[in-house]
Amino acid sequence: DQALVSIAAQPAPIELDPRRLALILIDMQRDFLEPGGFGAALGNDVARLAGAIEPCRRLLASARRAGLLVMHTREGHRPDLADAPPAKVLRAPPGMRIGDPGPMGRILVRGEPGHAIIPALAPAEGEPVIDKPGKGAFYQTDLDSMLRNRGIEALLVAGVTTEVCVHTTVREANDRGLRCIVPGDCCASYFPEFHAAALAMISAQGGIFGWVTTEAAVTQALE
Numbered sequence: 001d002q003a004l005v006s007i008a009a010q011p012a013p014i015e016l017d018p019r020r021l022a023l024i025l026i027d028m029q030r031d032f033l034e035p036g037g038f039g040a041a042l043g044n045d046v047a048r049l050a051g052a053i054e055p056c057r058r059l060l061a062s063a064r065r066a067g068l069l070v071m072h073t074r075e076g077h078r079p080d081l082a083d084a085p086p087a088k089v090l091r092a093p094p095g096m097r098i099g100d101p102g103p104m105g106r107i108l109v110r111g112e113p114g115h116a117i118i119p120a121l122a123p124a125e126g127e128p129v130i131d132k133p134g135k136g137a138f139y140q141t142d143l144d145s146m147l148r149n150r151g152i153e154a155l156l157v158a159g160v161t162t163e164v165c166v167h168t169t170v171r172e173a174n175d176r177g178l179r180c181i182v183p184g185d186c187c188a189s190y191f192p193e194f195h196a197a198a199l200a201m202i203s204a205q206g207g208i209f210g211w212v213t214t215e216a217a218v219t220q221a222l223e
């Protein structure tokens with residue numbers, strides 16, 4: 001089939017039909033990447049995530065050029081916190097909890113400045129944005145039906161953080177029969193060792209959760 005593309009990846013190259021491939025950018029929000037948000041409230045050095053922004057920007061440009069379905073996710077909660085499990089809220093110290101006021105508005109609350117996707121990766125007109133209350137993009141969202149209705153069979157999954165929301169989404173997608181390809185340089189973690197281990201876990205055992213690749217390999221395949 002002329003339409004198939006091959007992406008160099010670990011544990012092996014993967015052949016895909018780009019018409020059935022979507023890019024999902026996970027949680028590239030100010031709340032995780034900038035000081036004063038949820039990531040910082042949990043005691044993390046948010047500067048560690050900055051390195052993924054430029055590769056994500058190139059990946060996004062390649063996906064848009066190739067006409068892929070592009071989707072974005074945001075982790076966050078309703079202003080009344082009705083969808084925020086107490087177990088999640090109470091994890092941070094008082095004053096730094098979900099819903100508390102921070103320099104970018106109420107922490108991890110939908111509609112607040114910190115909840116927004118960073119300007120460098122702003123969704124384009126028509127690109128679906130999925131608001132999710134949990135770590136995985138399928139939990140309590142309509143992502144599954146949105147992908148099925150469009151005939152999507154494979155996902156490029158990128159964003160932050162590698163071992164938390166990217167990994168949870170990959171695991172959820174894998175169990176739903178979707179092939180997942182993760183460009184490692186388009187993901188980042190507050191813990192470099194977790195980032196490396198999370199990527200290794202995806203491609204180990206013959207690709208137990210999927211394939212690991214790079215932005216350059218995806219861009220080359222889609223050109």
Ligand code: C5J
Nearest residue numbers: 027075160161164165
């Ligand atoms: C975290 C995420 N790390 N988007 N969220 O709490 O990975």
